Amino acid sequence: MVATVGAEVWVMVDGWEAAVEAQIRSAQQRGEFDNLPGAGRPIPGRGLPYDESWWIKSFLEREALPTDLLLPTPLQLRRKVEQVPDEVRDLPTEQAVRAFVAVLNAEIIAWLRNPSGPRVVVRPVDADTVVWRWREDRQRVAQERAASASREDVAPSVQVRRRRWLPWRRR
Numbered sequence: 001m002v003a004t005v006g007a008e009v010w011v012m013v014d015g016w017e018a019a020v021e022a023q024i025r026s027a028q029q030r031g032e033f034d035n036l037p038g039a040g041r042p043i044p045g046r047g048l049p050y051d052e053s054w055w056i057k058s059f060l061e062r063e064a065l066p067t068d069l070l071l072p073t074p075l076q077l078r079r080k081v082e083q084v085p086d087e088v089r090d091l092p093t094e095q096a097v098r099a100f101v102a103v104l105n106a107e108i109i110a111w112l113r114n115p116s117g118p119r120v121v122v123r124p125v126d127a128d129t130v131v132w133r134w135r136e137d138r139q140r141v142a143q144e145r146a147a148s149a150s151r152e153d154v155a156p157s158v159q160v161r162r163r164r165w166l167p168w169r170r171r
Helices: 002-030 054-063 073-082 085-089 092-111 125-153
Strands: none
Touching: 054 085, 073 092, 085 092, 085 125, 092 125
């Protein structure tokens, strides 16, 4: 009796597969598979070893998302702390710099109160140190601009005016 049940199941599966194959053949004859995107190109990743997270990586690439989103919270916070000088460089005032540091420190303290993920040391950022570096960077940039402006004043650029060649003008 088990054999007959198994045979009936195989008959049903064969019938279902035949119906699907018939639909595929009729779609091919109608030309529904012609001019599909990627037709004639090799399958991406074919020949490479299997990667379990291939779909996550392709999603991040397709949506142009940063890979930092996959990091655990403490590593994301460490990355943000490392990027503080670059983030505050273009801020206009000291208050804006302090506000940025305050927001980052609030995130760090919230994580320290309820840590999750790997045990990674993350300390709040010292706002005074960040402001001091921000001031030094602004002074250095201002000095470089002043030096380049004084060099331009000393040696003004000589503009050579060229005559346009026009086909109807005789030489």
